Amino acid sequence: MTDIQEGDHVVFKRDGLSRVYQMRRNREVYFERSKFKVDDLIGQPYGSTFEIDRGKLVKFEQEKVVQLKETISSLPGADNRNLLDAESNQKMSKDDIMKMKDEGITGEKIIEELIENSETFKGKTEFSQAKYLKKKKKKHILVFTVLRPTPRLVMEIFSKEPGKICNLRPDTLSQLLNYGNVMYGSNVAVVETCQGLVLASLLQRMGGEGKLIQLVPNTSNSVCRQVMDYFNFPKEHLDNVYMFPLDTFSTITDDTEETDGNSAANLNLETSSEKTVTAPTDAASTDGGDSSIDSKTLMTVGGVLVESSDKSDQSENAALLNIPGKAAPSTDVAEANDVTMKDNDALIENAAGGEVIGGKRQLPPNRDLQRQLKLQKQKEAGQIIRNKQLDSLILACKYNPLPILMTMLEFLPPSRPVVVYCQYLEPLVECYTQIKKKGIGLQLRLSETWFREYQVLPQRTHPLMNMSGTGGYLLTFMTVQPVIEKVQS
Amino acid sequence: MTDIQEGDHVVFKRDGLSRVYQMRRNREVYFERSKFKVDDLIGQPYGSTFEIDRGKLVKFEQEKVVQLKETISSLPGADNRNLLDAESNQKMSKDDIMKMKDEGITGEKIIEELIENSETFKGKTEFSQAKYLKKKKKKHILVFTVLRPTPRLVMEIFSKEPGKICNLRPDTLSQLLNYGNVMYGSNVAVVETCQGLVLASLLQRMGGEGKLIQLVPNTSNSVCRQVMDYFNFPKEHLDNVYMFPLDTFSTITDDTEETDGNSAANLNLETSSEKTVTAPTDAASTDGGDSSIDSKTLMTVGGVLVESSDKSDQSENAALLNIPGKAAPSTDVAEANDVTMKDNDALIENAAGGEVIGGKRQLPPNRDLQRQLKLQKQKEAGQIIRNKQLDSLILACKYNPLPILMTMLEFLPPSRPVVVYCQYLEPLVECYTQIKKKGIGLQLRLSETWFREYQVLPQRTHPLMNMSGTGGYLLTFMTVQPVIEKVQS
Amino acid sequence: MSFRKMKDTIDYGDTVILHIGYDNMLPIMIAKGETMQTKFGAVKHSSLVGKQYGTKIQCSKGWVFVLQPTPELWTLSLPHRTQILYSTDISMIIFQLDLKPGSIVAEAGTGSGSLSHAILRTIQPSGQLLTFEFHGERCDKARQEFAEHGLSEFVTVTHRDVCGEGFQLDHLVDAVFLDLPKPWECIASAKNAIKREGGRICTFSPCIEQVQRSCEELSKNNFTDIVTVECLARNFNIQYAKLQNVLPSDVPLAANGDSVNCGTEEDESKQKSHKKVKKAPESFLNKAQDNQVKTAVHNYCFSSAIPTIAMQGHTGFLTFASLYYH
């Protein structure tokens, strides 16, 4: 299975940018302002690199990449004393470039023309020339590698809009998985509002065994699990995912077998009220691109059909991106700035995944069966919780973590790890204080991570000029049995 | 004045460690577990380096320092696979070393003996040998440079107990001075509980002109200005320092000339109540080392005799040093650890300055004159504030900054910088919110600084393994006149 | 067996973590007839058998907790044979190497096994860790530890200096991790170890010069997406702070954190819950603050998250790279 199959979700990766697409014959995709059909990718090995040459996919040879790298080697320190406004020194206009593209002229050729028409290129230092070339190549030559989705790659999709995943960064997600002690066969309870990214990452670490219980606020609200789709999980893995609404929690606090009946009754009540609520959600889903294609799979997962059109998320994210902070990205050429803006727009349009044109749709399956299955799984999840069979508790959501934490801790056995992630520090201070006060956590630790990337190039090594100011905060601890046991000594 | 004069406060500096001492003939000082007389330093140029050789000061030649440096040059990567517990490989005991010292054997000789008696030294890599040598030299050879005190050097005194100066770090203090726009001739109002470090730094930047008004909570409490003494400020500079008690603030809120009389009356009241309170303070000062020597100078500054025995400060600091955090300093040899502990103890014993043995004492001057002068200066300070002649407002204290800030802002002209430093973030969030709400600040900014030091050595360049986790937080803004003025356009 | 799966109760042969304090944890393997000495008194191994993990155990001079080990707890309590990697870096390494159950990983060197345990948790039961160590004694110790922890079937410890002799693996692994003084010397060999369909590599180096040489060598060997990062954990202490209001506060305070006029009694009870965090120092602090109450009735009180003053400033640079289909 090292070759790309039809139906696979794959990652297109170029530099620091990733997008996910599902492979379907005859389907056109948009990627980095280019539109092309993906048919030719099917059957190719994962890890292959392609170029878009005048709207067509062409396999890219490794040598070219290397050549490009070698161009960029020069000493710093040479001075560009005459360079102030690079843009005005270019005799070719944007219209000229567009025209060339329309005429089907290759990116390489366009760059050659740009260099010839630059008044300052020859006066630049070797280093500046290389930098210029790199920038132009990125703009005019579209080369990307097709990869199997991994949490690391999928996370890159959100790198420019971290607000969608509660500001999770690779460092914080990775700690969440490790401190949560998630492994093959784990029973994990999770609350997440990170588009399903945490859910998917957990499921992958569970390797097809164990139970993954997603706690959701209530039966009526939909939760976004969009990212789950990207991982091509086999059905057996998805069968291990459960959904449990926190508003039915009272049903599992009674310990008698009898309550199961009660619980079911409760659940029925909840479910019927859900009927009316889910209707608009389903309606909305029909214009949600290809998400309905996977609805069948999702049904068996036990969830309602889920939707990415979480408006509060988007606006929250917008708020976070437009912060009136001071750190300005250092783009020295107006043109480059322009590109960033456009990319951003596209990003928001496409939500997290890649935009897809065309693709057939299926009718929703039997809704009654779906509801029954859901109810059954919900009950199973409740039993796992009640029987204290959880191995870890993980929170990464935009809800107040404290009540969820304190409620769930009742059902967690001792010596189990708990990880609470929050994009705000204050709620975790509350949690810390409560855990400390009640003496129910060991190795209690509240932390954030300083995550820094470096440019490592000959004679030009330094931390990157831009970095992420926050990746959120983590509270970690181990549950304990606070009752003292006397033992022989 | 490039030579050390009797009466000067000077800095003894070695590696990352600084201590301040006042130069007096016939006076013995303790420095780094050595006791010696400082007579020979008087008349020497600032910047001279000395060695303590068997209890005596000896001028140190530059070449030796260089030689020591050159020893430390080797490639990394060689492996010390057999080294685990360095201490047990040393055949010489601590008692042996003490005995050698008692016998007057030099540090160099002791190190030679240590090397000869080390079972593992010869098996170590060149790099490890150099590291070992450096460590032993630091322990057994006491070399230091005598320098004129500057805020930078004096700050190093507190590097191991930042709690004494509200966690100020060089980066935050430097920003406080710059964002405060402090310059020659500035009129600055300051609230500080940083032992006088902020006060002294401000006074130095004012260059003998302008007014420096220290706002203190009330007339009865003493404030610690210990660090002011370290800078050898000429009397004319000190004359520019005023003290204004915030509890007499109501006296300046009335604008009429008449209130001056009122104010004086108020002040008299305050002063008489102070009489009884200051008594124990004065009593305490008699066992405060040489602080009474400078009391005459301090009187003319307009303050009461001030004391460093601020117990709450010390305990606060202790709390901050014993934090149950995780980052452990990486000392791999038990012996080295031992030294650190001892150093720390000494540090607390000596408070911030160097401990001095002997030195003559003077009787306190006329207390009545002192009180009159104080009152006069207090009145002048009140007038400067009332007349809105302040150029900047700077807060760096352990008090709640919000009420002070909001009260003082009434008296600050528009277009003046305000800097509020706090070791906690939360109080500054309150200040930020209020300033924002009232629309009385421009360029409002709440920030902290990531301050990192690097080891730069051939083939061994990396950030230091230990760093400071916080240097406090800064709120900066410019005052404005919120009333709209219509102008011609 | 206690490393492979979460368990409820303690059995003979289990490795358990005796939790004595935040920075004081002892790993012990439960054996018949053995007794563990702690500063709070002795603990007979046999008395722990059958007890639930997470139980609070009364000793003669105080109590300890007995925890089931996780790789994170193990990292904090393991016997150091070398400098070790800590969980912030380890988490990043596992994540960036795309590890999951079934992954095959080559690691050099084994060191004290801090990273190895986290790798094994993630890749077992279908994966394999091939770990290499040039120091004979350390090899033996590691092998013994893995056996004691029930992990032997998922790991092969090889005594070899991979810098000189290479991995000698032919397109077998999904990921390579290098923590060696000269990682660049092994990169060609690492490339050969990585599966034809591609894989990931990570090098850990404390000094930037090592990183520079590694990056050059990675590039030469057609590794792509070369990224060098640093992760630093910044821990917070929660402190109940009380700031004196030296002027009457007529300013309405915002929604946050402030019981102005908080009296002494009320504070005392609040602070008690915090006393466990910092013992001796805080009691001093209380006294000092109480004295101030005489002169100022008004205080601004809040719980504050304060970064620890002393923090880890550097561990090492992590360089990651991909090798695509080759």
Add this chain to the structure above:
Amino acid sequence: MSFRKMKDTIDYGDTVILHIGYDNMLPIMIAKGETMQTKFGAVKHSSLVGKQYGTKIQCSKGWVFVLQPTPELWTLSLPHRTQILYSTDISMIIFQLDLKPGSIVAEAGTGSGSLSHAILRTIQPSGQLLTFEFHGERCDKARQEFAEHGLSEFVTVTHRDVCGEGFQLDHLVDAVFLDLPKPWECIASAKNAIKREGGRICTFSPCIEQVQRSCEELSKNNFTDIVTVECLARNFNIQYAKLQNVLPSDVPLAANGDSVNCGTEEDESKQKSHKKVKKAPESFLNKAQDNQVKTAVHNYCFSSAIPTIAMQGHTGFLTFASLYYH
């Protein structure tokens, strides 16, 4: 004159800062008959004369503030002729070079004069700045700016490439600052420029390789206390956050930040005070949160200081060293 001393009112010849927004400030020199165009409308220079600094000025389409320049405001509004130093680094440089009124400083290169203005504030009126710039046009512009700002008597701008030709100063200065591509080439010359009684030096370099060569050269030239540091400003936004309580919160919350059950009206008024901070985005946010109120009455509300997501990750390395009596 507006740079030398704080003033009350605006005069002809003053340079003032028109504050249009947080990241939008324009420096203008007040001249007869001139008019400044801003996005809020035109401002006649003459109409500002006699006005108090800090005044809010009504334009046709909105208002602006007119501020007296400080070096910090200047740094944020000056015309860029090169990459410039920002106030976090500048503050550190001034502090670490021990500058004060009367200090004599050599600076290379002048660049856009961002650092120069801060140095001049600190060392005037008795000190001197000797600044060197190899780029002729930049030299002229700098000289003109210093003159306009009333600083000419404290500064000498020299057109010279100090890397090739050195400072040509004989034991004259207290401190040297180098912001050059190859600072190591000037260190011997810097040493000669420093007073016999000693002084301080600082080099600013973006890349670590430059730092390494500079440190070596400093050491060779008997500079001591060589320290390399990095300062990064991390700015906070204050956001009023509202987190849904998906379970009834029977847990008593601590002293801090939480009006549980905070209703919609109350929040609305509180949020209004914040709206100015973030305009469009917050109004979206409000709407989104209001929708949630339907399903959950209970919210946990607090003011939160959130680090800006995008921050400056690196400016350069600052290397400081002392030269003692020589």
